[in-house]
Amino acid sequence: xxxxxxxxxxxxxxxxxxxxxxxxxxxxxxxxxxxxxxxxxxxxxxxxxxxxxxxxxxxxxxxxxxxxxxxxxxxxxxxxxxxxxxxxxxxxxxxxxxxxxxxxxxxxxxxxxxxxxxxxxxxxxxxxxxxxxxxxxxxxxxxxxxxxxxxxxxxxxxxxxxxxxxxxxxxxxxxxxxxxxxxxxxxxxxxxxxxxxxxxxxxxxxxxxxxxxxxxxxxxxxxxxxxxxxxxxxxxxxxxxxxxxxxxxxxxxxxxxxxxxxxxxxxxxxxxxxxxxxxxxxxxxxxxxxxxxxxxxxxxxxxxxxxxxxxxxxxxxxxxxxxxxxxxxxxxxxxxxxxxxxxxxxxxxxxxxxxxxxxxxxxxxxxxxxxxxxxxxxxxxxxxxxxxxxxxxxxxxxxxxxxxxxxxxxxxxxxxxxxxxxx
Ligand code: MN
Numbered sequence: 001x002x003x004x005x006x007x008x009x010x011x012x013x014x015x016x017x018x019x020x021x022x023x024x025x026x027x028x029x030x031x032x033x034x035x036x037x038x039x040x041x042x043x044x045x046x047x048x049x050x051x052x053x054x055x056x057x058x059x060x061x062x063x064x065x066x067x068x069x070x071x072x073x074x075x076x077x078x079x080x081x082x083x084x085x086x087x088x089x090x091x092x093x094x095x096x097x098x099x100x101x102x103x104x105x106x107x108x109x110x111x112x113x114x115x116x117x118x119x120x121x122x123x124x125x126x127x128x129x130x131x132x133x134x135x136x137x138x139x140x141x142x143x144x145x146x147x148x149x150x151x152x153x154x155x156x157x158x159x160x161x162x163x164x165x166x167x168x169x170x171x172x173x174x175x176x177x178x179x180x181x182x183x184x185x186x187x188x189x190x191x192x193x194x195x196x197x198x199x200x201x202x203x204x205x206x207x208x209x210x211x212x213x214x215x216x217x218x219x220x221x222x223x224x225x226x227x228x229x230x231x232x233x234x235x236x237x238x239x240x241x242x243x244x245x246x247x248x249x250x251x252x253x254x255x256x257x258x259x260x261x262x263x264x265x266x267x268x269x270x271x272x273x274x275x276x277x278x279x280x281x282x283x284x285x286x287x288x289x290x291x292x293x294x295x296x297x298x299x300x301x302x303x304x305x306x307x308x309x310x311x312x313x314x315x316x317x318x319x320x321x322x323x324x325x326x327x328x329x330x331x332x333x334x335x336x337x338x339x340x341x342x343x344x345x346x347x348x349x350x351x352x353x354x355x356x357x358x359x360x361x362x363x364x365x366x367x368x369x370x371x372x373x374x375x376x377x378x379x380x381x382x383x384x385x386x387x388x389x390x391x392x393x394x395x396x397x398x399x400x401x402x403x404x405x406x407x408x409x410x411x412x413x414x415x416x417x418x419x420x421x422x423x
Contacts, residue, residue: 012099013107014117016047021404021413022120023047024099025280027092028271028414029077029236035122042072042080044095045271045415048120051095055116061098061105065090076130077214077272081235082351084217088235092276125270127177128238129214129352134175134266135342136210136242136356137167139333141286143361146373162290165333165341167358170242171263175354178269178417182243184395185264189247202245204378205393205421209310209369209401210240211328211414212356213335214272215349222346227298230336231275233349239269239308239401239417240356246372246392268354269401269417277412281305281405283329292337295344302334306414308360308403310369315396317386324374326360326367328403395423 012024022028022045032043032050041054054073056062062069067087070079080087098106106113138144141157144166148156160166184205188197216235219225225233242262249261285303306328311320333341338355349355359369368374371392375381381389393399398420404413 010096011101012046013101014047014049014099016410018409019411020047021045021411021415022271023410023412024096025407025410026273026277026412027095028273028277029080030128030271031075031077031126032118032123033126034118035124039073040075040126042074042077043118043123045120046099050118050120050123051099052116052118053095055112056098056106059112059116062091062094065094075126076352077128077235078130078352081129081214081216082218085232088216088274089276092274125177127175127268128270128272129354131172131175131352131354132350134170134172134354134356135167136170136262136358137165137333137338138358139165139331139338140358140361140369141332142330142363142367143359143369143373146361146368150372150377162288163292164296165338167338167342168257170266170356172354174263175266175268178267178415178419180265180267180419181422182265182267182419183422185245185248185260187245187248187260189245189251197251201423202248203392204246206244206246206371207310207393207399207401208242208244208359209308209324209326210242210356210359211237211306211308211403212240212268212354213237215351215353215355218350218353219343219348221348224346225340225343225349227296227336227340230339233339234275234335236272236274237278237414238272239403239414240354241267241399241401241417241419242356242359243267243419244370265419266356267417267419269415271415273412273414278304278306278405280407281412285329285334286332288332295340296337298334298336302336303329303331304405305329306403306405308401311400311402312384312390313398313400314384314386314388314390314394316388317384320398320400321385323382324366324368326362326369328357328360330360330362331357393421395421397421
């Protein structure tokens with residue numbers, strides 16, 4: 001039975017509220033340690049619980065599958081990601097079946113349930129993968145156009161932009177899990193209107209609302225992935241905040257692009273939502289004009305309807321306020337196009353690599369995916385309910401990205417990625 005047939009009807013014996021991000025239709029994967037201690041292992045989020053897949057595996061519940069998954073008693077999803085669609089499908093179906101309301105295997109085994117379910121609020125979540133390489137794209141036409149306007153270009157989009165997914169190779173070593181503090185970086189920047197560099201803490205710290213996808217099976221060096229096969233290399237998606245120091249970026253980026261302005265931290269959400277869970281939310285992306293070159297042409301809907309939100313809470317605020325909302329479907333270039341483009345030279349992707357979308361902005365002033373755009377390069381600071389204003393982030397600010405797909409009576413959500421700025 002296909003995933004999309006199941007989604008409307010199935011229910012779990014675990015109670016899940018309609019606004020939970022983690023119903024039985026989702027089943028995102030993550031790496032966690034139980035509250036009682038013990039080594040990190042693979043888990044699946046369901047409602048307010050984490051289901052311990054290593055424990056289920058030890059109980060023999062994955063035995064006899066057509067394609068058996070790798071060892072789940074492990075500290076990263078890389079081996080599972082490497083398994084490919086056959087093992088992902090078989091595992092997802094097994095876990096979904098075990099969680100169904102009408103299946104007694106786990107439901108009626110009180111002892112195994114005690115050993116396999118942990119309260120989500122009590123576990124320690126780790127980075128989901130060992131990320132070998134991280135690439136960041138620039139695939140929102142609204143974002144790229146806003147940046148062009150902010151920097152005074154008559155034609156906001158550069159001439160290459162509609163022909164290829166612009167990107168750069170980022171820094172994988174500083175990808176951190178949600179909750180990690182973000183230390184305000186110091187660097188070289190030239191005060192506005194000058195060409196004389198100054199050294200000190202960035203005065204223009206920003207966030208970028210992005211989503212990223214994890215590579216499943218890689219490709220051999222020298223062998224590009226044809227676009228028709230690109231999605232078979234996509235394991236799943238997470239939220240990404242690509243923290244950026246705009247003053248450092250402005251001074252350093254010509255001619256080779258971002259370097260220190262973005263290498264100090266990139267935060268990701270801990271749960272990876274499998275591509276299969278997003279199938280009911282697949283939609284056509286924006287029309288592409290002019291038509292891209294043949295290696296980038298795809299004739300299926302390659303976008304996904306994922307509602308996204310940015311929340312800010314300053315040190316004096318008692319609760320966060322939503323400062324922007326956007327949607328993943330706005331992206332001009334699809335994940336399949338990004339992946340095909342990335343590998344067209346023969347560049348080899350490896351399991352666990354992270355490819356991020358670039359800042360996801362919508363077409364309205366309240367749907368911008370960065371403060372650079374929301375406050376228009378500092379010229380229109382946003383006003384918060386506390387009376388404070390923000391052109392860029394201040395120490396003590398807590399920034400949270402969240403997002404979900406809205407189904408009929410359920411949500412397939414991504415949880416959240418949070419970071420607090422510290423001096
Ligand atoms: Mn970015």
